[in-house]
Structure formats: structure tokens, C-alpha cells
Amino acid sequence: MGFFKRLLGGDKKGKSQRYIDMTGVYFYFQCDNCGTRVRVRADKQHDLLSEGDGYVWHKTVVDSKCFRRMQTVIHLDHHYQVTSCELHGGQFLTQAAYEAAEAAAQAKGDQPPDEQEEASESE
Ligand SMILES: [Zn+2]
Numbered sequence: 001m002g003f004f005k006r007l008l009g010g011d012k013k014g015k016s017q018r019y020i021d022m023t024g025v026y027f028y029f030q031c032d033n034c035g036t037r038v039r040v041r042a043d044k045q046h047d048l049l050s051e052g053d054g055y056v057w058h059k060t061v062v063d064s065k066c067f068r069r070m071q072t073v074i075h076l077d078h079h080y081q082v083t084s085c086e087l088h089g090g091q092f093l094t095q096a097a098y099e100a101a102e103a104a105a106q107a108k109g110d111q112p113p114d115e116q117e118e119a120s121e122s123e
Contacts, residue, residue: 025080028098029061030091036063
């Protein structure tokens with residue numbers, strides 16, 4: 001019997017379950033200044049503050065290109081759905097818009113736009 005117990009209580013680490021982030025909420029921003037998209041994770045337990053019948057999240061978002069600060073205040077209901085939001089210095093993106101823009105950028109090789117310098121014809 002000891003053998004079966006060992007067998008059943010065996011190693012559970014080998015499971016290849018897809019990781020689902022149950023404690024995080026994701027928000028998507030785009031910097032007004034340089035156009036960089038930023039994805040920010042808020043922890044439901046540590047970052048969101050209880051307020052009324054929902055939550056509020058205060059955050060200063062900084063992109064990785066121009067490092068300009070985007071001040072945001074997001075209100076959520078108790079299903080973690082955004083009910084209102086304020087953002088200074090950037091724009092909100094939906095997850096779909098963010099992923100579409102990222103996919104498009106990758107398809108293009110994510111290169112900065114070519115600045116075509118016209119050769120001056122002064123001959
Ligand atoms: Zn920026």
C-alpha cells in the first residue's frame with residue numbers, strides 16, 4: 001500500500017499547466033511624447049486600494065524611451081472592470097489595441113521610421 005501512496009502523492013511539478021495570473025490586472029498606455037506603448041501590471045491585493053464598492057489605482061507610469069511620467073488614476077468596480085480613468089501625458093489603450101500595435105511593430109521588424117534625407121542637388 002505504501003507504494004501506491006507514494007505513486008499518487010508523487011511529483012506535481014511536472015504539470016505543464018498554462019500560467020494564469022489571477023492576482024494581476026493589466027493596463028495599457030501609450031506615451032503622448034514618444035508614442036511608446038507600456039504595459040503595467042497592478043496587483044489586486046497590493047496595488048489596488050479599496051474604495052466604495054470598487055477599487056482605485058494610483059500610478060505613475062514611465063515609458064522606457066523618453067521616461068516622461070504619465071500620472072494615472074483608475075477606478076474599477078469589484079469585478080476589476082475599469083469604470084473611469086484619468087491620465088496625464090499619455091493615452092489609454094485597450095488590450096486588443098495594444099496587442100495589435102505590438103504585433104504590427106514586430107511584423108515591421110520594430111525599426112524606427114526611415115528618415116529619408118534627400119541628397120541636395122547643388123551641382
Ligand atoms: Zn515617452
